[in-house]
Amino acid sequence: MAKKRPSIDYEVCSCCGACAAKCPVSVIEMDVKKQRNMCLSVYPRLADDNGCIGCGICAKACPVEAITMYEYDENGASKIIEVEYAPYEIIPEKCKGCTACAKVCPVGAISGKIKEVHTIDPESCIQCGLCFEKCKLSAITRAGMATK
Amino acid sequence: MKGYTGKILTIDLTTGESKVISIKDEVYEMILSGVGLGVWWCYRNIPAGADPLGPENVIGLTSGMLTDTGSCITGRWVVVTKSPSTGGIGEANCGGTFAPGIKACGFDSIFFTGKSEKPVYVYIDNNGPQIRDADHIWGLDATEAEEALIKECWTSKKKPVACTIGTAGEKLSWMAGICNDRGRIAARQGVGGVMGSKNLKGVVLAGTKPVTCEDPKGMKELSKRCAKRLKLVTLPPIVPAGLLHVARFLPEIEMGVDGVVTGVIMGTWGTAGASTMTAVTGEAPIKNWGGSTKDFGLLKINRVDASKLLSHQKHRYFCHSCVYGCGGECDISNTKYSKDGNYSISHKPEYETQWVYTGVLCCDDADMMLWVNEYLNRAGMDTISAGHCVAMAIECYENGLLSKEDFGGLEMTWGNAKSIMEFTKMMVERRGIGDAFADGVKRAAETLGQQTSKFAVHGGGMEPAMHDSRFDEHLAILYATDPTPSKHTTGGYLYYGCMHLWKKVSWAPRQNVVGSAKDHNVASEKESMKVAASAYYRRLVDGIGGCYFAMILGVETYPVFEWLNIATGWNKTPDEYMFIGKRIWTMRQLFNIKQGLDPWYSRPHGRMVGEPPLKVGKLKGKTVKIDDMMKQTWEVYGWDRETGIPTRNTVEELDLVRLLEGPVEQFTTEFSTFNAIAKI
Numbered sequence: 001m002a003k004k005r006p007s008i009d010y011e012v013c014s015c016c017g018a019c020a021a022k023c024p025v026s027v028i029e030m031d032v033k034k035q036r037n038m039c040l041s042v043y044p045r046l047a048d049d050n051g052c053i054g055c056g057i058c059a060k061a062c063p064v065e066a067i068t069m070y071e072y073d074e075n076g077a078s079k080i081i082e083v084e085y086a087p088y089e090i091i092p093e094k095c096k097g098c099t100a101c102a103k104v105c106p107v108g109a110i111s112g113k114i115k116e117v118h119t120i121d122p123e124s125c126i127q128c129g130l131c132f133e134k135c136k137l138s139a140i141t142r143a144g145m146a147t148k
Numbered sequence: 149m150k151g152y153t154g155k156i157l158t159i160d161l162t163t164g165e166s167k168v169i170s171i172k173d174e175v176y177e178m179i180l181s182g183v184g185l186g187v188w189w190c191y192r193n194i195p196a197g198a199d200p201l202g203p204e205n206v207i208g209l210t211s212g213m214l215t216d217t218g219s220c221i222t223g224r225w226v227v228v229t230k231s232p233s234t235g236g237i238g239e240a241n242c243g244g245t246f247a248p249g250i251k252a253c254g255f256d257s258i259f260f261t262g263k264s265e266k267p268v269y270v271y272i273d274n275n276g277p278q279i280r281d282a283d284h285i286w287g288l289d290a291t292e293a294e295e296a297l298i299k300e301c302w303t304s305k306k307k308p309v310a311c312t313i314g315t316a317g318e319k320l321s322w323m324a325g326i327c328n329d330r331g332r333i334a335a336r337q338g339v340g341g342v343m344g345s346k347n348l349k350g351v352v353l354a355g356t357k358p359v360t361c362e363d364p365k366g367m368k369e370l371s372k373r374c375a376k377r378l379k380l381v382t383l384p385p386i387v388p389a390g391l392l393h394v395a396r397f398l399p400e401i402e403m404g405v406d407g408v409v410t411g412v413i414m415g416t417w418g419t420a421g422a423s424t425m426t427a428v429t430g431e432a433p434i435k436n437w438g439g440s441t442k443d444f445g446l447l448k449i450n451r452v453d454a455s456k457l458l459s460h461q462k463h464r465y466f467c468h469s470c471v472y473g474c475g476g477e478c479d480i481s482n483t484k485y486s487k488d489g490n491y492s493i494s495h496k497p498e499y500e501t502q503w504v505y506t507g508v509l510c511c512d513d514a515d516m517m518l519w520v521n522e523y524l525n526r527a528g529m530d531t532i533s534a535g536h537c538v539a540m541a542i543e544c545y546e547n548g549l550l551s552k553e554d555f556g557g558l559e560m561t562w563g564n565a566k567s568i569m570e571f572t573k574m575m576v577e578r579r580g581i582g583d584a585f586a587d588g589v590k591r592a593a594e595t596l597g598q599q600t601s602k603f604a605v606h607g608g609g610m611e612p613a614m615h616d617s618r619f620d621e622h623l624a625i626l627y628a629t630d631p632t633p634s635k636h637t638t639g640g641y642l643y644y645g646c647m648h649l650w651k652k653v654s655w656a657p658r659q660n661v662v663g664s665a666k667d668h669n670v671a672s673e674k675e676s677m678k679v680a681a682s683a684y685y686r687r688l689v690d691g692i693g694g695c696y697f698a699m700i701l702g703v704e705t706y707p708v709f710e711w712l713n714i715a716t717g718w719n720k721t722p723d724e725y726m727f728i729g730k731r732i733w734t735m736r737q738l739f740n741i742k743q744g745l746d747p748w749y750s751r752p753h754g755r756m757v758g759e760p761p762l763k764v765g766k767l768k769g770k771t772v773k774i775d776d777m778m779k780q781t782w783e784v785y786g787w788d789r790e791t792g793i794p795t796r797n798t799v800e801e802l803d804l805v806r807l808l809e810g811p812v813e814q815f816t817t818e819f820s821t822f823n824a825i826a827k828i
Contacts, residue, residue, distance in 0.1 A: 025306065
């Protein structure tokens with residue numbers, strides 16, 4: 001399965017830490033690195049590649065667009081063009097209440113009882129797409145995107 | 149999708165009842181988020197004459213309107229409450245990583261009222277708040293408590309952020325602040341004492357909600373422009389700060405430089421880089437505002453200047469979304485006093501701490517200042533106020549008003565590092581005579597007797613910052629007329645020159661690039677207009693979560709007005725935004741009036757305005773005609789010239805009667821109510 005990961009351009013990065021603060025799974029850490037004026041300064045670094053969920057919220061948070069999301073598959077990397085803000089939604093007619101999406105959601109934005117229609121809290125959804133990929137019933141959609 | 153969440157959270161610590169309240173867009177259009185929203189809520193919910201340390205007081209933690217929207221240098225959070233030290237509106241702001249945490253929980257502001265029976269902390273995540281027991285961390289210093297809370301609450305993948313109070317807050321000191329990021333502190337106005345009075349040890353935020361705005365791409369385009377200008381304006385760390393002594397060769401010429409130049413100083417040395425210049429030009433007060441460089445000369449200054457601090461710096465760091473980076477982390481393990489408390493890592497002292505514990509106390513022991521910086525950061529006490537208390541104690545001792553026995557055997561003399569350290573501990577712990585000084589110099593003078601009040605340097609109960617009001621009359625007016633008196637981060641003659649407001653705001657007076665020092669010593673309508681412009685602009689910057697140092701980059705580099713329009717989709721002109729700033733400024737004064745304060749209360753202490761004038765030094769013979777200037781400036785604000793009370797015309801023009809006294813249902817909707825007491 002293709003995985004998405006951020007790539008940080010240190011020529012552009014301002015070291016402000018907005019990405020690290022916003023990362024919903026706290027896998028971006030502030031490390032120390034030498035700047036071109038010989039000062040040591042903090043810099044963001046993807047500290048845990050396995051823990052990264054590829055949600056791209058770091059790229060959205062970066063005020064100077066130093067972070068680009070890439071999708072890696074068997075053919076290599078391809079840049080991801082982000083769609084505008086649009087949280088995922090569950091199509092009630094298709095949802096069987098299997099709870100797979102709720103289990104995979106990293107921020108607990110999906111709620112619902114087993115065998116009942118689940119719902120996604122649009123305010124909490126970070127648009128990582130893990131639920132979209134997990135749902136075998138194609139019950140999850142997003143404005144501007146086709147269902148699976 | 150306007151940059152703000154449109155919701156606030158209120159928690160009653162007495163009953164545990166918690167409410168999520170929707171705020172209508174109209175309110176944001178009138179007063180923005182951040183400080184405006186905080187003052188508005190406090191005005192409406194704190195009854196007149198409320199005890200600042202009583203359960204009826206409200207304390208709000210507010211994030212900025214533009215925090216986390218793709219703008220840069222907008223990551224500061226503001227604490228708003230009724231201040232115990234002034235009795236009026238209390239405001240303190242702080243950088244670090246706490247502000248985005250508030251918005252990530254889905255709120256613009258979080259307000260606490262009531263008083264818990266026992267120590268508690270509040271945990272908030274996407275699901276709402278929980279009030280949890282804090283017995284196990286009560287008594288820890290702010291840094292230890294923060295680390296313990298984060299460890300305890302880090303149960304999901306997201307690392308939480310936390311703010312805490314230290315010993316000073318627990319002991320209800322009027323000089324206590326609220327800390328985050330291991331000792332960064334919202335220090336002023338005694339806000340930590342208010343939090344301590346509610347038995348609230350800390351607040352932990354673990355939300356992960358995204359923040360959106362109308363045009364994220366547009367926001368980032370402006371941020372990139374701002375960052376590009378600032379990115380390279382630092383010098384190698386080997387450049388000595390002593391170079392800034394050159395300022396003394398320019399005694400009569402002052403330059404309202406492009407604000408980006410300040411980035412060179414801040415980026416290289418941090419705010420302490422200013423100390424060399426301020427000392428030689430007369431801007432930095434010496435010997436409790438009664439001395440000059442004759443008492444604390446260049447040799448001593450060099451021993452404590454920014455180069456000395458830089459020699460301890462491990463690396464620079466940045467606040468959330470900041471591209472400026474004035475902060476630094478220092479290794480103080482090899483300093484003289486580090487064994488006392490086992491301190492190793494500390495924040496680089498900023499200018500105020502550096503100067504108040506050196507120049508004001510005539511002490512050239514940089515190691516002592518580094519120790520005090522870490523000690524007070526952990527104790528959660530304001531270094532500016534604490535330093536003034538030490539200075540007052542020394543003068544009382546030197547003038548025979550207090551004896552060695554009163555100080556428990558301490559030799560309280562100028563520059564005596566050991567005594568200064570011990571007395572600082574006594575204040576934090578409220579031990580011996582330290583108890584009398586733990587609530588600031590005004591309260592100390594009331595306790596110790598009228599004869600000590602001549603050494604109690606304050607304005608309206610708040611100790612002033614390390615920028616001499618006799619040097620710059622703009623500062624004097626702002627110290628005197630700000631509803632949070634003695635606040636130094638609002639403006640000043642040189643700072644106004646850096647803001648370049650006249651390029652965007654139609655009525656803001658122009659200031660020449662090169663002027664004479666005499667220019668800012670004039671009580672004229674034009675100068676008052678400049679003061680008013682920087683005061684209103686500052687409220688906007690506070691409202692967006694911005695930083696004072698970003699503000700002095702100039703409106704072209706730091707595009708506040710454009711960002712606001714892009715984030716919200718509004719189409720307001722800079723003049724309209726300045727009108728919002730005026731509304732917030734006046735609302736703060738109305739809060740003070742409601743609480744029964746006479747606006748003359750903030751008239752600065754005699755030493756701050758040269759009554760009597762100094763006999764030596766750069767400020768020799770200088771007296772500020774503060775009464776005339778206050779009247780003149782009040783008039784420009786639209787407040788009564790004699791009483792300082794906003795006039796009926798002004799209040800009506802700003803639509804404040806409806807906003808402050810109209811039915812609350814016009815502006816809010818109750819979203820949900822629940823009991824937040826944790827069931828563990």
